[in-house]
Amino acid sequence: MPVDQYYLLGRSGLRVSRLALGTMNFGTGGFHAAYGKTEDEARPLLRRYLDSGGNFLDTADFYTAGESESILGKLIAEAGARDRVVLTTKFTNSVDPGDPNAGGNGRKHMIRAVEASLRRLRTDYIDLFLLHTWDRITPVEEVLRTFDDLTRAGKIRYAGLSDVPGWYAARAQTYAEAHSLVPLVSLQLPYSLVERTIELEHVAMAQNLGLGITAWSPLGGGFLTGKYRQGEQGLAGAGRLSTAGSPGRSWTDREWRLLRTLENVADKLGVTMAQVAVNWVATQPGVASAIIGASSTDQLDANLAALDFDLPSEVRADLDEASATPPPSVYRMFTPDYQGWLVNPGAKVGDKPAGYAPAVRNWLPESTESRG
Incomplete structure (x- = not known):
């Protein structure tokens, strides 16, 4: 084990x-x-x-x-x-x-x-x-x-x-x-x-x-855990997370979709x-x-x-x-998609050895690269 x-x-x-x-x-x-x-x-x-x-x-x-x-x-x-x-x-x-x-x-x-x-x-x-x-x-x-x-x-x-x-x-x-x-x-x-x-x-x-x-x-x-389900009044199921036991806590559609995905994965893996x-x-x-x-x-x-x-x-x-969940506010600027657009649209990225951040290659203008 x-x-x-x-x-x-x-x-x-x-x-x-x-x-x-x-x-x-x-x-x-x-x-x-x-x-x-x-x-x-x-x-x-x-x-x-x-x-x-x-x-x-x-x-x-x-x-x-x-x-x-x-x-x-x-x-x-x-x-x-x-x-x-x-x-x-x-x-x-x-x-x-x-x-x-x-x-x-x-x-x-x-x-x-x-x-x-x-x-x-x-x-x-x-x-x-x-x-x-x-x-x-x-x-x-x-x-x-x-x-x-x-x-x-x-x-x-x-x-x-x-x-x-x-x-x-x-x-x-x-x-x-x-x-x-x-x-x-x-x-x-x-x-x-x-x-x-x-x-x-x-x-x-x-x-x-x-x-x-x-x-x-x-x-x-x-x-x-799977013991809760979406009910007409919110959370259905016996446990500490029941609506009466956790006032003020609401569950979003995203969280209920996650629960269904989790259930499907569990069933698939047995x-x-x-x-x-x-x-x-x-x-x-x-x-x-x-x-x-x-x-x-x-x-x-x-x-x-x-x-x-x-x-x-x-x-x-x-x-x-x-x-x-989508990153809030300033954190959106640190996502790979945003960083790729900000630093260099269309840049080709190659990996350095383990322990280093990816290096951006071939992004300089051709005239600059030719000068070594």
């Missing part, structure tokens, strides 16, 4: 599974309580993932009000798997609404968050520590220097970002490189056939600056719609790992099998076309 194939995360030597296990549903408290799992319900999910060869675990101090970390730490200890797993947790969200420094990305909260996560996770180090979301106020320099201090202190092994603007991630990595601080290795972002916004900037930025993308919600919050959706994300450029979750071992087994097949090029092209 390909879950026991490991890829380097970003520009690092850290080897991670192509499918990570998300544990946002471990626990029954806090914001995620509606679909949380007790310790006994979570245990077989973690065991099945580990037995399949998976080593990449994702949680956050915010998930189920800290229960996710506590349950995960206990279950990892039970399995005797601490040394072989890559344990990821995140900080930013407030743990005490009455304390202005109990949330955000400032140094005070970062250090407190690390110490609290270490206690809940029953470990003395975190493999990958992520800023959970941009707080819009903390200077990036403060975040990077604190990451560096935590790494040098042995509290964390690697650092990364989650849910930040492209410019912020670029600024952070460039600052780390310029000041000889520990570099960032990971960038966690939402990515799916129904949500491809990160392709506008984040993917190319991550590839150029050595950040391995870990994609969350590869199933579009469940929309791509797999599930969810497996196709996860496979597409996990094999996209710049993506190091896709984060999957599950409410049962059967569902986990199905998700783990998402990389047991290849997407033929013509099938991938169908999915790409069905899920594509």
Whole structure:
């Protein structure tokens, strides 16, 4: 099963599974309580993932009000798997609404968050520590220097970002490189056939600056599983994405056409719609790992099998076309068609060796070329 194939995360030597296990549903408290799992319900999910060869675990101090970390730490200890797993947790969200420094990305909260996560996770180090979301106020320099201090202190092994603007991630990595601080290795972002916004900037930025993308919600919050259909009142089907459960969210004709294309592809390949959706994300450029979750071992087994097949090029092209959206505003200027017209209409393009951008050849006026 390909879950026991490991890829380097970003520009690092850290080897991670192509499918990570998300544990946002471990626990029954806090914001995620509606679909949380007790310790006994979570245990077989973690065991099945580990037995399949998976080593990449994702949680956050915010998930189920800290229960996710506590349950995960206990279950990892039970399995005797601490040394072989890559344990990821995140900080930013407030743990005490009455304390202005109990949330955000400032140094005070970062250090407190690390110490609290270490206690809940029953470990003395975190493999990958992520800023959970941009707080819009903390200077990036403060975040990077604190990451560096935590790494040098042995509290964390690697650092990364989650849910930040492209410019912020670029600024952070460039600052780390310029000041000889520990570099960032990971960038966690939402990515799916129904949500491809990160392709506008984040993917190319991550590839150029050595950040391995870990994609969350590869199933579009469940929309791509196939259990929802277009009804007279909007979304039809039982689940968290029902109209009552997600007020204000509307689904466009484009998204319903995408769902039909996804269903046709799944039928053609003899797999599930969810497996196709996860496979597409996990094999996209710049993506190091896709984060999957599950409410049962059967569902986990199905998700783990998402990389047991290849997407033929013509099938991938169908999915790409069905899920594509026209680039907005200035991004239209960066498309191949526009660039070809802008730089040189009718230019012949030849490829340089791998690692270089295509070179435009034979575009100078004949009189200029003749002068060598």
